[in-house]
Amino acid sequence: MSFLTLFIIIPLLTIVGILLCKNHLQVKWVAVVGMSLQLITAIVLILVFLAERRAGNMAEVLFVQDNIWYETLNIHFYIGVDGVSVAMIGLTALVVFAGIFASWDIVDLPREFFTSLILLASGVFGFFISLDLFTMFLFYELAVIPMYLLIGIWGSGPRHYSAMKLTLMLMGGSALILLGMVGLYVNSAPGGGPLTFNLIQISKIHISIESQRFLFPFLFVGFGVLGALFPFHTWSPDGHASAPTAVSMLHAGVLMKLGGYGCYRVAVFLLPEAAHQMGWIFLILATIGVIYGAFGALWQKDLKYINAYSSVSHCSLVLFAILMFNQTALTGAIIQMISHGIMTALFFALIGMIYGRTHTRYINEMGGLMKVMPFLAVAYVIAGLASLGLPGFSGFVAEMTIFVGAFQNADVFHRVCTIIAASSIVVTAVYILRVIGILLLGKIRNPAYELITDAKWHDKISVVALIFGITLIGLAPLWLSDMISQGLGPIMQKLLAAAPILN
């Protein structure tokens, strides 16, 4: 039994623990212990993984475990990790850990809240470790569905509307994914023999170009909905605005990454020729998304909306980079996912904390908060600077890798897209600084805010953990980028092999 299974067992045990608890405080501590354990396991995983690679273990996936689950359809519980999934697991563990602390103040039904939250987390972990399409889909659904409850019950504002919208759109996406996956399954044995959901096996065979062309849009759009592909992104602003803090963090930080990861791991990896042929359509959409999200954020007044649009912009950049089909850009895409995951989680955590103190999210109603809550304000500035791609933070590494990679494509179309996408960094700077200027600097406009207190210990843990993450990647990106870049070997082979077939 591979120790990857721990990533599912620990959350489930934590949930059991939570259900056995007697009071709210115990619930929180059980959640903290469980998720800290998870974080430690993730760190151990990263270290062990790096050690294995250094020791020369160049297998495509490591720590494999394969159990037959449902024999008739050849469904396996097949798990394993490569450099990319290890990185994503690290991200998830960090964000969930911070999320638990960020939702410390939750009052209504904490037991149910933490149960759903951790259930969601286990879905995400399961998604990242599974290599069987069916298992993957199962975990995907497990991650999406608790979101409805979390927003619908603990949300704010028009929460029922938002929860419904979010769930319906994501379910629409997963319907497409299911279709695509079944299509892959049906096409998985062109030379006869048993059909399979096994991702690695499917990647080894050549699916006929017609089937690829048919399946690619389903899978890419299906995952793209979750990855905020324009024009299927509108669940994101409403959903984030209504969700409680930890849910926004997890959702923008991790769940949206499932979309990008799925596009990369399933759509592009398994259907490389169709990706080459049809990529340009989605590339245009992604480029529009990058710019459009940034301009959209410029006009918003609600902090969460600003951040949601900013997420649209950043997540579109992930899709944009995936569609560039070269190793550098793909590495950039993965780093961008991680970087944006941590960064946006930090943003949402801070917005939640600010909202908890000022009881408004409208930037015009606040001002001069730097004076009364220096810790949170400085953290917000750091998050902002990271978001606008300041060197020393992860965003810069990700964006530059993407742009340099994207610019390696020789044709004018890709380069023009790159330049357009790159110009988003200016717009990003504008809206980030606008918010910082109005929200944190200047004089305190509302005298009631003079009495606001700064971050509490649990807030600080959450914020510091996330800031540590972005600066770690920002200052020393080499290990991460090497780890990811090695993991991209198989997909690059497939993409390179696919290119000449078309020409």
Added chain:
Amino acid sequence: MIDFSFTALILLIPLFMFVVLGLFGNRFKPLVSGIAGTTGLFVMWVLSLITAYMYFFVLEKAVDGTFQKFLAVNMRWLTLTDKLHIDMGVLLDPISVMMLIVITTVSFMANLYSIGYMKGEKGYMRFFSFLSLFSFSMLGLVVATNIFQMYIFWELVGVSSYLLIGFYYTKDAAVAASKKAFIVTRFADLGFLIGILMLSYLTGTFDFITLTGPDSPAFTSGQGVWFLGLSTMTWSMIFIFMGGAGKSAMFPLHIWLPDAMEGPTPVSALIHAATMVVAGVYLVARLFPIYVSTPVALDVVMYVGAFSSIFAAIIACTQYDIKRVLAYSTMSQIGMMMFALGISGYGGHEGLGYMASMFHLFNHAFFKALLFLGAGAIIHSVHTNYMNEMGGLWKHLPITHITFLIACLAIAGIPPLSGFFSKDEILAAGLEKSTFLYLVMMIVSGLTAFYMFRLYFSIFWGKQTQYEHTPHEAPKTMTIPLLFLAVGALLTGLIPFSNFVTSDRLPFVAHLEIWVAIPAVLIALVGMVIATLFYRKENNLPEKVFLALGGFSKAAYHKFYIDELYLFITKKIIFNYISRPIAWFDRHIVDGTMNGISFVTNEISFRIRKFQSGQLQQYALVFVSGALFLALIFIYLWTN
């Protein structure tokens, strides 16, 4: 070969100071943090002097007699593609060593000065930690081994500038100015980034040594015609220059610089006069061999430099805020440096402009920092920025007065002060290239002398103003830097610069061109005389001239309405006509479509559920009709 790896310390010390002061500054007493920061910078200063000494005098030259250009420290930071990787390291060559001296000296002086100037300010340690951050990033920029490292530190410099301009964060003007500075330079950096992308794509490297070496891939690839009649390489160099123009406040990206004066004065002296704003010049100088291979890009540099220079000089004559006058003066001087680079060729006497530009940069750093610090001392004692509220200060502030006068003479180009020598070289180089531009530069010299002495007389002579508190001389920590820099402004001109810094790193002997020097000095004297007539005693001459020039002077007073134009573009066009429609489009069209789909679905299901009405008789009706219908089908219609 000497081991220069200790130069990494020059970078690491301010970084360390920044982290320590930033994280734990609150635990110290304010003064302690100031002294700690200054000590760090002092060590750094000494180290760079040692570096410079060892580099120029101890290190043996290369076989062909040039100064060596080598990597003192280098480590891989991020791998991008097989060929492209970002390294972090220290590149030593004459210009980077020269910049090390400039930056550490001015940084150290500004820090020392700030101990006195910032006394009692809230956020004292914050100030020093930001200053350290700035020193770190600026040094990282100049010693960058590759263009991407330069870009990284370029951005860091931008953000430290942002933080320092917005230091008084409760002041709305400061917040707005910092935002403006960051966004404008960010916009320029986009050009820089695109330029880097193009350059790295064409040449397959970021590395400066490869890029500017004798057989650089940049000379061959991308030189064909590609777009609008210019080669790809030309475009990439123009884009890179856009980045430099943004940082160096060249027209039309200069609008942030005057506003940046909202920051504390030592910051203006350090960042917005001596160091950061010359980064653009440094960038062009760094990539100079490639610029020479793309003459069109170099011409762009020249024209932008020349135009900015005269443009700023004219505006400087009409402003009343002393820091703004100095800001425009900075812009004008940097324009001159850019111009000098633009007219220069590569190698030997051809490269006179390059040498002159670097020389002027070096001298300018000293006298402009001195001017700003002097202005700071004045503001510190009279609590106003406006020269029309000052006058007769010479007897109150003797040290400031003397040092300020020296700086004014230096910038005006009066021999034997430093400005004279470098300006003379620039004019000489300009004369060789084009008479017209030479004349423009002469006018700029005259205007420079005029507005500097306008400033000088208005502050120290002019009308006798009554002050609320009698102004008194600044404390020692402030006057010592003034004196030191004054000595610098007096003496740096005497350095035989062409022995050290040249375009091809091969020393040559530059002569003083007497036929260039005499008219230049004369026109400077004319400017001074006019200023004396106008402002030595209080009179109404300036007003008359101002009115006589009519619309032109009014436009100059309003900075030729460039700010308004930008505001129009950003506020009106981008916000109202791009961002707002997009937000609207998103809410109503994209989201509307989604909501529309759900609405239709909902509506249909609503209709469908009407069938389930709970009305027994309806069910029965449907049931009976269904049964009859089936009977009809099976008995009559389906009879085969």
Added chain:
Amino acid sequence: MTTNQLMFVIFSAVIIIFSILTVTSRRILRAATYLLFVLVATAGLYFLLQFNFLAAIQLTLYVGGIVVLIIFSILLTSHLGDKLEAPGWKKTVPALFVAVFGAVMCTITILQYNFPMEVITGSDRTKIREISYSLVSTEKFGYALPFEVISILLLASMIGAIILAKKRKD
């Protein structure tokens, strides 16, 4: 026209006319009375067909039992003077259409079908004894099981009716 035919025509005319009156009358008690006539006429038909026992059951159970029950419940739930409101055309038109259409279709089908027209001869008035034997016999054509089932059903419905109609304590 034989006597049988005459009798049949009379009975069926009564049945049809009073059925229609039953479903159209707007006074509920009258409707119940018309129903009574219909049921009695049906019993007449049974007599005509020489099912005397069945006719007797029809009269006692239906006419004497069910209709009385219905009348009681009418008395319990309605005011006698009230007229029922007339159903709207939205209901009558489709219902009428369905009913007429069904009736016409079935009638046509019936008339088109050729039934074997046996002429019944001999005396076969059904003996009560015979009926009661088959009702409890378990042989072929014996109805012991349905008989028991129906007994239990009746019992169950009796209990059910009592429980349902009992006044709740809440």
Added chain:
Amino acid sequence: MFEGVPLQWFLVTGTIMFFVGIYGFLVRKNLITILMSIELILNSVNINFVAFNKILYPGHLEGMFFTIFVIAVAAAETSVAIAIIINIYRRIVNIDVEKMNEMKY
């Protein structure tokens, strides 16, 4: 002893009675009148049974027994139905079938 009346006559009578009952079931509002319509329907079926029995299968008794059972079931049904009606009447003081749609959707 029985002759002269064709089977079709009985069947047509039953059919008409049946559809009149259907019509009543569809249009009447009062629950009791609906109940009466049901009785009409049952009766029409009974007539058919009896007629078939007598004319097509003279020696048998199935039709008659069915009718007896139908009558018994009708009695049971009526008693329960009336109990329900009375109960409903107690609750909402109305026995209009259109008002009884609490369980819709």
